[in-house]
Amino acid sequence: MSAEANKSDNTGSWADISPDAARRLVIAAVQAFAERGYHATTTRDIAGRAGMSPAALYIHYKTKEELLFQISGVGHRLALGIVRDAANGGGTPAERLAAVVRSFVRWHAEHHTTARVVQYELGALSEEHYTEIAARRREIDAAVRAIIEDGVRSGGFDVPDVPGTTLAVLSLCIDVARWFSPEGRRTPDQVGDMYADLVLRMVGAAGA
Amino acid sequence: MSAEANKSDNTGSWADISPDAARRLVIAAVQAFAERGYHATTTRDIAGRAGMSPAALYIHYKTKEELLFQISGVGHRLALGIVRDAANGGGTPAERLAAVVRSFVRWHAEHHTTARVVQYELGALSEEHYTEIAARRREIDAAVRAIIEDGVRSGGFDVPDVPGTTLAVLSLCIDVARWFSPEGRRTPDQVGDMYADLVLRMVGAAGA
Numbered sequence: 001m002s003a004e005a006n007k008s009d010n011t012g013s014w015a016d017i018s019p020d021a022a023r024r025l026v027i028a029a030v031q032a033f034a035e036r037g038y039h040a041t042t043t044r045d046i047a048g049r050a051g052m053s054p055a056a057l058y059i060h061y062k063t064k065e066e067l068l069f070q071i072s073g074v075g076h077r078l079a080l081g082i083v084r085d086a087a088n089g090g091g092t093p094a095e096r097l098a099a100v101v102r103s104f105v106r107w108h109a110e111h112h113t114t115a116r117v118v119q120y121e122l123g124a125l126s127e128e129h130y131t132e133i134a135a136r137r138r139e140i141d142a143a144v145r146a147i148i149e150d151g152v153r154s155g156g157f158d159v160p161d162v163p164g165t166t167l168a169v170l171s172l173c174i175d176v177a178r179w180f181s182p183e184g185r186r187t188p189d190q191v192g193d194m195y196a197d198l199v200l201r202m203v204g205a206a207g208a
Numbered sequence: 209m210s211a212e213a214n215k216s217d218n219t220g221s222w223a224d225i226s227p228d229a230a231r232r233l234v235i236a237a238v239q240a241f242a243e244r245g246y247h248a249t250t251t252r253d254i255a256g257r258a259g260m261s262p263a264a265l266y267i268h269y270k271t272k273e274e275l276l277f278q279i280s281g282v283g284h285r286l287a288l289g290i291v292r293d294a295a296n297g298g299g300t301p302a303e304r305l306a307a308v309v310r311s312f313v314r315w316h317a318e319h320h321t322t323a324r325v326v327q328y329e330l331g332a333l334s335e336e337h338y339t340e341i342a343a344r345r346r347e348i349d350a351a352v353r354a355i356i357e358d359g360v361r362s363g364g365f366d367v368p369d370v371p372g373t374t375l376a377v378l379s380l381c382i383d384v385a386r387w388f389s390p391e392g393r394r395t396p397d398q399v400g401d402m403y404a405d406l407v408l409r410m411v412g413a414a415g416a
Contacts, residue, residue, distance in 0.1 A: 039245050040247035168403065197368070198376055
């Protein structure tokens with residue numbers, strides 16, 4: 001658990017959060033939420049894990065919900081960045097869709113602890129914060145849908161239900177965070193390759 | 209939330225649990241775990257929701273973990289029953305695989321509250337109980353894998369990675385519990401039909 005959180009940190013998930021104390025609190029919160037759930041975690045638990053006092057936590061985050069929103073916000077910005085980078089990377093719709101799936105799967109596998117918190121604790125966000133995150137989720141959905149629509153238009157894909165297939169593709173990628181284990185038989189890259197192939201089949205990509 | 213739990217009750221998920229007080233406690237526990245998470249729920253909360261005293265709860269379940277194990281056990285037995293019924297229903301491998309996916313998706317959509325507890329709180333089970341549930345999960349996996357292997361043998365399916373595809377098919381169905389909403393645009397049956405079609409594409413079923 002802590003190895004993954006450290007990795008998230010090293011690979012830059014939380015690199016933009018400053019000062020250092022705020023970043024340490026976010027990393028501690030991800031670990032605590034993943035282990036015990038949002039509602040079972042207190043700000044005192046989080047401060048303790050970060051080696052800080054509850055008063056020191058309060059300087060950076062007024063509430064536990066603010067911490068969750070920070071985590072969710074960073075997670076969704078990263079996910080949207082990954083999807084957009086792959087979507088804008090050029091190539092045929094099949095190549096772009098495969099690239100999106102590979103990157104999105106890899107992120108959910110490598111950062112499965114963070115991804116679980118981001119995906120399963122959405123209901124604990126305040127209404128205002130949830131609205132903001134939901135808008136980001138619609139952008140992710142739209143980016144994937146646009147590639148599938150491109151593929152249908154150019155004749156490479158055969159998709160009877162574009163919104164439904166978009167939902168299923170994202171769902172397949174997201175659920176990697178639930179079942180992936182670093183001790184499992186597949187690396188994040190291998191899962192990404194396998195899933196890219198499966199998704200091309202789902203959209204009926206010619207030659208897949 | 210309570211409408212779904214009641215529905216689970218009415219449609220028989222918990223019908224085999226007796227006496228009535230034990231069944232009421234399980235229904236209350238599912239609701240509480242789904243709303244607040246396992247670790248944030250106390251046996252006192254559960255007893256209160258069921259209109260009982262903590263002492264009355266203790267007659268039926270010695271610990272909160274026993275309640276979770278009961279929920280997980282019933283959930284997995286139902287899931288295995290659904291998969292086996294569909295798998296043994298006759299027809300071609302494509303027909304059987306489509307039937308499994310339709311039933312499994314419908315269950316995860318209709319009982320999404322229960323399914324979320326079953327899927328996301330596995331880590332809170334004792335080691336002994338987890339071992340028992342994990343065996344049931346392997347049986348579910350094996351039933352689906354057998355159909356895919358049948359399809360490959362008889363030439364109807366084209367599947368380069370049978371264990372990986374089995375994992376992806378089950379993952380796609382399970383994640384329905386995360387995103388499904390009764391207020392959404394699709395009924396459980398419609399999601400089941402759409403997913404059956406997508407899964408036949410994933411296995412390269414001829415004519416899909």
